[in-house]
Amino acid sequence: MAMQAPPEQLAYVVLLDPTGAKRPDAMAVVDVDPASKSFAQVVGQVDMPNIGDELHHFGWNACSACLCPYAPHPHVERRYLVVPGINSSRIYILDTQPDPKRPQIVRTIEPDEVFRKTGYASPHTTHCGPEGIYVSALGSPDGGGPGGIFMLDHETFDIRGRWEIDRGPQVLHYDFWWHLGHDTLISSEWGTPSMVRNGVDAEALLAGKYGHALHVWDLRRRKHLERLELGPEQQMVLELRPAHNPTRPWGFVGVVVSLKDLSASVWLWFLEGGKWQIKKVIEIPAEPADPAVLPPLLKGFGAVPPLITDINLSLDDKTLYVSCWGTGEFIQYDVSDPHNPKKTGSVHLGGIVRRAAHPNQPDVKLGGGPQMVEISRDGRRVYFTNSLYAPWDEQFYPGGFDGWMVKLDVPADGKGMTLDPKFFLQFEPGLRGHQIRLQGGDASSDSYCYP
Amino acid sequence: MSDAQAWLALLGLGAFHGINPGMGWLFAVALGLQEQRRAAVLRALLPIALGHALSIAVVLLVIGVLKDALPDAWVRWPVGLGLAAFGLYKLVRCRHPRWVGMRVSSLDLTWWSFLMATAHGAGLMLAPVLLGWRDGSAVEHASMHEHMHHAGHHAQHAVDVAGGHAGHAQHLAELGASTPLLGLAATALHTLGYLLVMGLVAVVVYEKVGLAILRKAWFNLDAVWAVALVVTGIVTLAL
Numbered sequence: 001m002a003m004q005a006p007p008e009q010l011a012y013v014v015l016l017d018p019t020g021a022k023r024p025d026a027m028a029v030v031d032v033d034p035a036s037k038s039f040a041q042v043v044g045q046v047d048m049p050n051i052g053d054e055l056h057h058f059g060w061n062a063c064s065a066c067l068c069p070y071a072p073h074p075h076v077e078r079r080y081l082v083v084p085g086i087n088s089s090r091i092y093i094l095d096t097q098p099d100p101k102r103p104q105i106v107r108t109i110e111p112d113e114v115f116r117k118t119g120y121a122s123p124h125t126t127h128c129g130p131e132g133i134y135v136s137a138l139g140s141p142d143g144g145g146p147g148g149i150f151m152l153d154h155e156t157f158d159i160r161g162r163w164e165i166d167r168g169p170q171v172l173h174y175d176f177w178w179h180l181g182h183d184t185l186i187s188s189e190w191g192t193p194s195m196v197r198n199g200v201d202a203e204a205l206l207a208g209k210y211g212h213a214l215h216v217w218d219l220r221r222r223k224h225l226e227r228l229e230l231g232p233e234q235q236m237v238l239e240l241r242p243a244h245n246p247t248r249p250w251g252f253v254g255v256v257v258s259l260k261d262l263s264a265s266v267w268l269w270f271l272e273g274g275k276w277q278i279k280k281v282i283e284i285p286a287e288p289a290d291p292a293v294l295p296p297l298l299k300g301f302g303a304v305p306p307l308i309t310d311i312n313l314s315l316d317d318k319t320l321y322v323s324c325w326g327t328g329e330f331i332q333y334d335v336s337d338p339h340n341p342k343k344t345g346s347v348h349l350g351g352i353v354r355r356a357a358h359p360n361q362p363d364v365k366l367g368g369g370p371q372m373v374e375i376s377r378d379g380r381r382v383y384f385t386n387s388l389y390a391p392w393d394e395q396f397y398p399g400g401f402d403g404w405m406v407k408l409d410v411p412a413d414g415k416g417m418t419l420d421p422k423f424f425l426q427f428e429p430g431l432r433g434h435q436i437r438l439q440g441g442d443a444s445s446d447s448y449c450y451p
Numbered sequence: 452m453s454d455a456q457a458w459l460a461l462l463g464l465g466a467f468h469g470i471n472p473g474m475g476w477l478f479a480v481a482l483g484l485q486e487q488r489r490a491a492v493l494r495a496l497l498p499i500a501l502g503h504a505l506s507i508a509v510v511l512l513v514i515g516v517l518k519d520a521l522p523d524a525w526v527r528w529p530v531g532l533g534l535a536a537f538g539l540y541k542l543v544r545c546r547h548p549r550w551v552g553m554r555v556s557s558l559d560l561t562w563w564s565f566l567m568a569t570a571h572g573a574g575l576m577l578a579p580v581l582l583g584w585r586d587g588s589a590v591e592h593a594s595m596h597e598h599m600h601h602a603g604h605h606a607q608h609a610v611d612v613a614g615g616h617a618g619h620a621q622h623l624a625e626l627g628a629s630t631p632l633l634g635l636a637a638t639a640l641h642t643l644g645y646l647l648v649m650g651l652v653a654v655v656v657y658e659k660v661g662l663a664i665l666r667k668a669w670f671n672l673d674a675v676w677a678v679a680l681v682v683t684g685i686v687t688l689a690l
Contacts, residue, residue, distance in 0.1 A: 068481075068553075069472070069477040069478035069479075069480070069481035069482075069553075072472055072473050072477060130550075131550070180553060181485045181553050182553070182554065183552050183553055183554045219552070220552035220554070246485060246553070247484075247485055247487065449481055449553065450481055450484050451484050451485070451487075
């Protein structure tokens with residue numbers, strides 16, 4: 001149903017100052033209507049009142065989960081953006097009405113309120129869900145663990161407190177999402193705030209201390225059910241993309257790097273015979289490279305790791321997009337059979353060594369690589385930006401890079417993709433884009449109670 | 452309010468409750484879609500109706516007992532004002548009872564439906580029917596105590612009425628003498644209307660229309676519901 005929605009005309013993109021000291025982060029409004037004169041340009045921008053928030057992920061106050069049959073509230077509007085700062089632990093609520101091009105900050109939840117009411121810090125991913133807004137947090141205010149989930153009221157935006165009642169053995173946290181038809185929540189693992197805020201900790205990484213498991217929760221009783229281990233060499237289990245159709249109990253998760261060979265991978269979790277299982281379905285090898293052109297962190301390895309930092313699944317659950325931020329490759333897979341993904345497209349842009357250019361400016365070598373991906377609801381347009389997280393950007397792309405955003409067009413059958421030569425947006429110098437949200441919803445905003 | 456009007460009002464309110472997606476049919480449809488079979492829709496209907504009936508019965512019994520025990524105005528004013536205030540509150544700030552979960556047993560469904568009906572004031576909405584029933588029959592008021600010992604007959608009268616027999620006005624007046632019992636009969640009839648409409652909507656949406664209907668036709672029933680509460684509150688006061 002949502003796939004028949006009209007095409008989006010605006011996109012919201014968080015912009016961050018990678019120095020965290022010169023200017024406030026901002027929310028940009030990007031014109032994505034091809035018929036418009038200002039297509040592929042920033043048409044509105046609102047600066048935050050503070051410096052150093054590092055806006056990262058964000059989300060809508062309301063979505064299709066508000067239509068869940070057990071407590072439907074269909075008249076909560078998709079209107080407010082919930083925008084947490086991963087470094088400051090501050091949360092801004094932006095109102096996209098009355099003028100969607102000029103969002104306004106209508107509420108600010110200060111860090112000590114987050115600390116006091118939840119015991120968590122570094123808020124990250126937000127999902128609107130049944131009975132409220134769920135927000136993940138990387139850890140505790142002292143920089144340690146555990147990380148977890150807390151809830152906001154989706155009308156007043158008051159903090160309701162921690163979500164978990166019984167967290168079992170779970171400590172590390174990153175992303176979460178759910179299978180609403182199965183009352184199941186899945187969460188993933190990155191690292192605690194002190195393990196990520198100063199860049200990747202090479203020692204901890206080589207010791208395999210970053211996350212390497214998924215957790216399965218009872219969404220209704222807020223209780224940890226089981227831990228799905230990927231193997232200690234699999235480091236940083238990040239973005240979770242469960243099937244949107246609630247009758248399909250499976251989903252994909254990306255793993256940034258394997259300590260064995262620097263490869264990156266995508267895993268499928270699925271319910272079979274009443275038991276949750278997980279297996280690797282995609283592996284992308286590292287690309288050998290001259291140590292002279294590699295950043296200090298990678299010189300010893302003589303190879304560029306693909307670094308899968310984001311993945312995204314189309315609303316029909318048939319096409320998976322994978323960002324290889326290290327090698328600068330963006331890959332499309334046909335996942336009609338989720339157990340056997342088939343590669344159907346690939347585009348190079350940026351990359352630690354490759355520095356591939358955009359057809360719009362073929363002479364400009366690009367820094368950064370495909371990162372935060374968003375897919376339009378009809379699956380015909382894909383957008384991505386190139387920044388990961390300021391301290392990590394600096395480690396893998398020393399000397400920095402400019403922030404850009406691009407668009408790809410996808411044919412109706414979902415197989416193949418091409419860069420739109422007219423869409424190459426370079427943000428204001430000194431600002432980098434991170435997560436993108438599309439007006440009216442996109443492939444990673446909504447979760448559904450109905451098939 | 453005459454008897455015919457009262458029974459009609461009860462049926463009508465049952466239909467009104469049945470058509471509200473938040474009162475049950477949507478949950479039944481979703482369960483059917485999740486399991487991909489119509490039997491799941493049908494299986495959900497009775498437990499949901501039972502929960503609704505329990506919620507209504509509790510409210511009507513309480514009002515019935517109070518009405519027999521207290522002077523009329525002592526019941527009418529608090530109930531009427533309470534209804535109006537509750538409706539106004541719902542217009543301003545629409546809070547929902549919390550429930551998360553799709554994997555539900557029949558008992559879960561009954562409990563869920565009971566919670567939803569109670570939290571939405573479904574039973575209270577029937578208050579004016581019950582309170583207004585005997586009005587204008589002063590004679591019957593006077594003879595109320597005399598009739599109390601006839602309680603045993605009342606169940607039979609209720610069956611007659613529910614069966615659609617006309618011309619039982621005087622019996623109903625007697626029946627009214629024991630308001631709690633009348634409350635139970637009212638619950639039964641109300642639930643019948645509710646179940647029929649809910650079941651019809653659920654099956655039609657599941658089989659034919661599809662949920663796309665929600666996109667176009669899901670007008671703000673929360674607001675309609677809140678207004679209905681206010682109106683019934685005022686009616687209660689004005690009776």
